[in-house]
Amino acid sequence: MNFKIQDVRVPAPSDAPLHASPDALSVALPAGSGEPSAIRKFLLGRGSSAMADKGFGWLMLLCAFSIFGIVALIATELILRSQMTISKFGLKFFFDSAWDPVNGNFGALPFVYGTLMSSLVALVIAVPLAVGVSIFITEMCPGFLRGPLSFLTELLAAIPSVVYGLWAVFILVPLLREHVDPILMRVLGWSGLFVAPDFGVHMLSAGVILSIMILPIISSLTREVMTSVPHSQREAVLALGATRWEMIRMGVLRNARIGIVGSIILGLGRALGETIAVTMVIGNNPQIVKNLLAPGYSMASVIANEFSEASDDMYRSALIEIGLALFIVTIIVNALARILVWAVTRGAPARVA
């Protein structure tokens, strides 16, 4: 493959004569400023820029390609180390729901389902909440509250996931079991999504803890994007007679939607890969049921749970292939999200700026 580094050098006002005679420089300078500026002096004082520019270009190309390198390395390593199960089960591995280390039967489906379902629950809860928080902070928050609110949302992002997990085990799970789940069962039991028996550790609690974890990611990015919408947009919509909500909807959210979708993708990425907090509350039972109050299992959790004690090779290979499945699912979900962004923005270019 042949990659050409784009030449971005701005054609300098012929550096040869400048170097040749310093006098020419002073002539070129506007009258009145006797001394050249500090930056100008530095640029004149160093040697040729051609080499440095080329070198810099290659260095940056190397950085960019290291990403390809890392992804390729991860993929090959995962594929190589899961050879045993890949050759034994083939594609069936991804659509089978057995997980029996004793008899060597492995399938990834319940784990894929658990990962996707818990992330979906997390998004359903976190997205409206995060967008609401951002709207409040950027559009309607009184000045004295803005600082503390932003600070607290960002603080949420800095809490380690094991702390979230512990909090969930001791506070969230009993709270859900005793106060929230009974209401859900009574009101929404007909949907089949909230049915007894309820242990408190289930898909819903995993989704709730994930939503708290991705909330700061989505809300801080959404806030940034909303802040960057120019005031003229808001003023224009208001001037046309819009209410405050209409101004936010038409003037701000519409302009910021690409950025908001981007922040949701980032949050989703974290939710898909989150391990320890989910492991502590999801119930770790590989089954596919519609009931959100039943225990489930996620791909990252089964790896974290079983890898250290997986002594036989087939078992270990199956766990690594779960890792491969997680890798593929992440890629597919991200690709779908990109397509979504593309579909939303097609024909209607971003109107931020």
Next chain:
Amino acid sequence: MKNKAIFLTAALFACTALPSMAQKLNGAGASFPYPIYSKWFSEYSAAHSGVQINYQSIGSGGGIRQVTAGVADFGASDGPMTDQQLSESKVKIIHIPTVLGAVVPIYNLPGVSAELKFSPDVLADIYLGKISTWNDGRIAKDNPGVNLPSSTINVVHRSDGSGTTYIFTDYLSKVSNDWKNGPGKNTAVSWPKGIGAKGNEAVAGMVRQLPGTIGYVELIYALQNKIPFGYVKNAAGAWVKGSIAGVTEAAASVKSMPSDYRVSITNAPGKNAYPISSFTWLLIPNPSPDQAKGKVIKDFLNWMLDHGESEVEALYYAPLPDSVIAKVKATVAQLK
């Protein structure tokens, strides 16, 4: 600059001089015996200057992999290596039993103050899902006079691969054919029922939080944290509660100890033997690929048998019975 050069030369000298006077050993494996191993290794190092033994509790599976690949100087495991693992190993591995552990059934049944009794088949059928309410006739039969509630039994098991699960499922496989032909025994199995919790703490936490729940944890954990646990009927027909003495007796009552010590002592025949017990092993390469290291390991094992065993009860482990110690000593003497 000059100081740095002097320091570097000194460091270089130190490095070249080290192998002759100091030994650094690396071991890895089971997390269950980690507290007693780290105590032993630090005491042994303190008594033998220049010897340093590092132990990483990365899990039995990791320990077996590292020692068979020759990465670690010794390994440790809660379950014996399989014949296949032994034949695939790069170095010949000897199992040395060190201490004993046990697993006890814990439960949370509000309103029941009596200590519950579980016969082996009942325990297996609870975990198989065949017995699903607390007032089931078979539980009631073992616990006459106890007013059992009609609530459903919530089953909790370990979600992480663990030696505890290996011991528990090994026991269930011995006492129940349905279990043996169904889930079977391993560090993780395909559980017919229940929710998985990560680690002893989480299992205990779940049982404490949720009324009507049964779980299993290591005896050490139940004793240290004062968690109530039930009686289990042993092979001799006696009701026994998990205890250090009962575990040691289980090991002593094994009739024919194989020369490689790869033996399961669950459901042991002793009169007071606690039935859900097991050895934990150090995995020693023999002959040692490094003579000097081999000598240190041999010396450590002798020290462990002479001095170390007397310290284990303080950490709630069960020591090896005297008969086994005598036998292990003979094995250690033959290590090359």
